[in-house]
Amino acid sequence: MRADRLVATLLFLQARGRVTAREVADELEVSMRTARRDLEALSIAGIPVYSQPGRGGGWSLVGGARTDLSGLTAAEARTLFLVAGPSSAVTPEAKAALRKLVQALPETFRAEAEKAASAIVLDPARWGGKAPTPPPYLDVLQQAVVQRVQVRLGYTDRGGAPSERTIHPLGLVSKGTVWYLLADTDAGMRTFRVWRVRSVELTDEPARRPPGFDLADAWQGVVDSVDRQRATERVVAVAEASTLGMLRGHFGTCLTVGATLEDGRVAVEIGFGALDRAAMELAGYAPGLEVVEPASVRRDLAALGRRLTERYADAS
Numbered sequence: 001m002r003a004d005r006l007v008a009t010l011l012f013l014q015a016r017g018r019v020t021a022r023e024v025a026d027e028l029e030v031s032m033r034t035a036r037r038d039l040e041a042l043s044i045a046g047i048p049v050y051s052q053p054g055r056g057g058g059w060s061l062v063g064g065a066r067t068d069l070s071g072l073t074a075a076e077a078r079t080l081f082l083v084a085g086p087s088s089a090v091t092p093e094a095k096a097a098l099r100k101l102v103q104a105l106p107e108t109f110r111a112e113a114e115k116a117a118s119a120i121v122l123d124p125a126r127w128g129g130k131a132p133t134p135p136p137y138l139d140v141l142q143q144a145v146v147q148r149v150q151v152r153l154g155y156t157d158r159g160g161a162p163s164e165r166t167i168h169p170l171g172l173v174s175k176g177t178v179w180y181l182l183a184d185t186d187a188g189m190r191t192f193r194v195w196r197v198r199s200v201e202l203t204d205e206p207a208r209r210p211p212g213f214d215l216a217d218a219w220q221g222v223v224d225s226v227d228r229q230r231a232t233e234r235v236v237a238v239a240e241a242s243t244l245g246m247l248r249g250h251f252g253t254c255l256t257v258g259a260t261l262e263d264g265r266v267a268v269e270i271g272f273g274a275l276d277r278a279a280m281e282l283a284g285y286a287p288g289l290e291v292v293e294p295a296s297v298r299r300d301l302a303a304l305g306r307r308l309t310e311r312y313a314d315a316s
Contacts, residue, residue, distance in 0.1 A: 005030070009038050010061075013049065018060040135179055135194040140202065144169045148207045151183075154199030155192060162198065168207040171215035182218055184208050191222055223253055233272045235282070236292045238265040243288030250281075265290075279304055 005028060012027055013019060025035035039059050042049045051059050144151045154164050167183040172194070179194035184207075239247060244266060247255050251270050258267035272278050279300030282289060286305075291297050 006038060006042070009035070010042060010049075013059065013061050018052075018058045020058045024059075135197065137197045137200045138172070138179055138194055140200045141169060141172060141181055141194065141197070144200070144202055144207075145171055147202075148209065150203045150205040150207050152199075152201040152203060153183075153192070153197060156196045156198055158196075164199075166203070167192075168209070170207075170209065170213060170218070173215075173219050180222075182215065182222070184210065189218070233275045233278075235270045235272060235275070235278055235294070235297055237268050237270065237282075238290050238292060239268050239285070240264075240288035241266055243285055244268075247285065247289070 008028055009024055012024060016023070021032055021036040021039060024030075024039065025032045028035065030038075039049065039051070043051070049059060049061055051057070141151070148169075151167050151169055152164065153167050154162065156162050165185060167185050167190070170182045170184060170189075173180045173182065181192040181194055181197075183190055183192060189210075238261060241260075241264060244257065247268065247270070254271035256269040256271075258269070260266050270278075270282075272281075275294065275297055278297045282291060282297070283301060283304055286301070291301060
């Protein structure tokens, strides 16, 4: 989600008092689906935005139209920047929008809002699997990141072994539906899955922050490292240009886009940890994707197609 668009949506709500998703879509020149998703994201994130169904309904800011954002509580202001801030490095326009929003906040909220803007990364590409959201200790970890204090963390690793340690929280990342905490430790930079956190105790000690640390860059390094470890098997395919966006959203950095062919399709390679489930993941893209190799994945797709044809033969 672009921070500038999120802020623009909120300011449009301010000015109008009540709007429909269609009006937001027209104003910001986005699709209805995107406008509705942004409005829902504001509401879910805790911003005082609510919808009223039926004729004459729409989306409104609690309290009606406002000329500034001084009606937001400190927690709501911080939440807005936790949602909007991660994308603010994308464009100068986004940064300008957030600067304007900061100036609209009460003076006492500004410091936390500015810290929160660099405390979270939202990464929509998934590594698979869904964890319940939000995890139990997400709020207090957000607080630790924004306040930049050390944390005594109880944690259970992948093998189920419990441990306790003092960490220096640096930022939180939402990867699909799963949250991760990046922290500096005595053993160096570490990534913790928030769902495995067993306890969190904030201390009064300031957290150590590496010089020049950038959360988005640090997370990209984690993603690249994990993807290299997981994507040891390669599938070569050709894709319709219209399918590339969906493939990027699904496979992230495991997708390599090559040259455009004479027929307009695009050569791609997709990395997998193992090929036994590749056909299942790729089958949904069948109308716009043709696997070239390996032959085993082509055979798996053909077998899957036969099973689907047999199962739904009476539906034709």
